[in-house]
Amino acid sequence: MAEFKTPVKQVKSVDSNEKITIPPSPFLNRLGYGTGVNVMQLVRSPRAGQIRSPWALKMLNKRVKPSKVYTERLQAEADLLQKMSHPNIVGFRAFSKTKILYLGMEACDISLGDMIEKRVEEDGGPYSPRQILKVASDISDALDYLHTKMQILHGDIKSFNILINGDFIVCKLCDFGVTLPLDENGIFDKQKAGKAVYFGM
Structure with a gap:
């Protein structure tokens, strides 16, 4: 049986040049949650002639006030994910702390x-x-x-x-x-x- 492999591609880390528009959280599907965070699904608009895969976004819960601690924690997780490349580990996609703090990852089913x-x-x-x-x-x-x-x-x-x-x-x-x-x-x-x-x- 053929094994499904996650394609490894170069991704930009902090504040990527790609313009990502994050709609208000009520318009995002919630995939999961943890202490102080929600994981939401972002369906990205397709480019001409291309299909763009959805992302899972780890974002602060609305009830949590943004702080240096949470920013550093999410940054540390983003840095770690970006260093890893394995078909059985969720892939890193992006990280941003301008406007909205989020860690973008490969979305799974x-x-x-x-x-x-x-x-x-x-x-x-x-x-x-x-x-x-x-x-x-x-x-x-x-x-x-x-x-x-x-x-x-x-x-x-x-x-x-x-x-x-x-x-x-x-x-x-x-x-x-x-x-x-x-x-x-x-x-x-x-x-x-x-x-x-x-x-x-």
Whole structure:
């Protein structure tokens, strides 16, 4: 079976030259939420003759006052995502702190957590061995990359941080808001901990 790979492309980080118009949040679909943040879907207008894929935007909740702390936290997560390139890790798209603070990421179809909740509500029964093994395989590959190549611990593995495309075509890990540094032996690195991205989003 052919494996679906996320195309790796060069993306600009902070305040990209591409003009992105973010409509007011009531006009955006909410995909998820965390402590002080919402994840919204932005459907971008197509360019002539091109289809432009939707983005997932991590933005501050309206009830949260913008602050230096939140800006630095989102910036740190954006910096980390931009350094990573793996088919089972959600892709970085953009980051901006002018006008509206947001982290733009690849949009996937649905989280595993939402799928499980819906399946329970509909009394759908257990997932097939193929589907379970696909999640285990893809997320294991993502974690191996994080632990050995990036030398970080994700710190918040749960079904809502696993995104699924199609009928388990590909599974991707997201939400890198509570990562911790590892040393070359895979042990928590206390010396680098001060520089780690560590916050509950």
